[in-house]
Amino acid sequence: QVQLVQSASELKKPGASVKVSCKAYGYTFTTYAMSWVRQAPGQGLEWMGWINTNTGNPTYAQGFTGRFVFSLDTSVGTAYLQISSLKREDSAIFYCARGIWVGGPFDYWGQGSQVTVSS
Amino acid sequence: QSVLTQPPSASGTPGQTVTISCSGSGSSVGTKNVNWYQQLPGAAPKLLIHSNNQRPSGVPDRISGSKSGTSASLAITGLQSEDEADYYCAAWDDSLNNWVFGGGTKLTVL
Numbered sequence: 001q002v003q004l005v006q007s008a009s010e011l012k013k014p015g016a017s018v019k020v021s022c023k024a025y026g027y028t029f030t031t032y033a034m035s036w037v038r039q040a041p042g043q044g045l046e047w048m049g050w051i052n053t054n055t056g057n058p059t060y061a062q063g064f065t066g067r068f069v070f071s072l073d074t075s076v077g078t079a080y081l082q083i084s085s086l087k088r089e090d091s092a093i094f095y096c097a098r099g100i101w102v103g104g105p106f107d108y109w110g111q112g113s114q115v116t117v118s119s
Numbered sequence: 120q121s122v123l124t125q126p127p128s129a130s131g132t133p134g135q136t137v138t139i140s141c142s143g144s145g146s147s148v149g150t151k152n153v154n155w156y157q158q159l160p161g162a163a164p165k166l167l168i169h170s171n172n173q174r175p176s177g178v179p180d181r182i183s184g185s186k187s188g189t190s191a192s193l194a195i196t197g198l199q200s201e202d203e204a205d206y207y208c209a210a211w212d213d214s215l216n217n218w219v220f221g222g223g224t225k226l227t228v229l
Contacts, residue, residue, distance in 0.1 A: 035218070037164075044121060045156070045164065045207055047218035061217050095163055103211045105154040105169035112163050 003095050004110035011116045020113045021107040022096030029077035030054050032098040036070060038083050040092045046118040048094075051079060052103050058113060059102070086117045122147065123208055125221035131198045132229045139224045141191045141208030151211045153191040155182055155184055158205040158223075168193060169204070195226075203228045 003025040020035065034113050035050040049060040051070040058070035069082040079096055094113050097106035124142040130189065131137040155168040166175050167185035171191065181196045191210075195202055208221040 012226045016155075044223040047220065062215070097164075103151075105152075105166055105209075106156070106164075106165050107169070107175065109163040109165070 002098075002108050004098065004108055006094075006096060006110035006113045009114040009116070011118065012086050013119055014086055014088060014117055016086050016117075017082060018086060018115050020081040020083075020094050020115065022079045022081075022110050024077040024079075024098070027076060032100055033102050033104075034070075034072075034079045035097045035099060035102070037095045037097055037106075037109075038092045038117075039095065039112075040089075045095075048081075050099075053079070083115070086115075088117050091115060091117045121222040122212060122215070122219035123210065123221035125206075125208060125224045126204070127222065128227065129223045130227040130229055133198055133200065135195060135198045136196045137198055137202075137226060138195075139193045139206055139208075141193070141221050142221070143189050143191075143210055144212070144214075145189060146209075146214035147189075147210040147212040148186065148191055149189040151214065153184065153186050154209045155191075155193045156207045156209065158207065160204070164207065198228055200228050202226060 005023045007021040030053045038046045048064045051058045067084045071080045072082040075090050094108040098108050147193050152170045156164040157167045158164045171186040178204045185192050203221045207223045212219045
């Protein structure tokens with residue numbers, strides 16, 4: 001069955017980098033777009049952008065340019081989110097979510113990866 | 120501040136009907152499909168309604184969605200304790216070229 005399995009929680013110091021993975025199971029990886037969604041502590045959902053799994057072309061939402069990078073390894077059906085120069089306010093749960101196209105609903109979500117930035 | 124507006128909370132007793140509203144703009148809810156997500160405590164969001172009123176397989180028919188103009192609604196009839204969760208509406212926004220979410224509604228079953 002379809003599953004998106006994300007990497008485990010991370011504790012990082014300010015200024016460090018983190019790379020979150022999202023491995024897809026149960027479907028052809030390149031037939032669905034992959035989005036990333038942030039949920040800050042006690043807050044709602046915020047779309048960070050998406051990556052075209054056919055071309056590898058990423059698109060970033062406003063507020064997620066510069067330090068955020070989406071990438072793929074299609075050989076293992078995995079999407080990645082890398083965040084550099086971490087700040088305390090980056091602490092959040094990050095979800096990957098697939099959609100049939102960028103404008104389609106997110107029909108499957110990863111379980112979430114908690115990133116905590118603290119000295 | 121979220122682009123789509125939802126009430127922060129809603130409540131009902133078992134068996135009752137609860138409706139959650141979602142208000143947007145002409146570039147989002149007014150012209151695009153609305154999707155609803157349920158987030159149980161400590162869990163990832165789950166697609167509940169897509170394309171305004173379509174239920175994915177496995178979602179019970181006591182859950183329904185509707186849309187009129189720039190507003191959408193999620194209705195849950197025969198409220199059950201397991202419906203206690205946060206509910207989010209979402210729509211693509213053509214002006215922002217972005218998915219936008221509501222701020223979420225925390226549903227409490229009394």
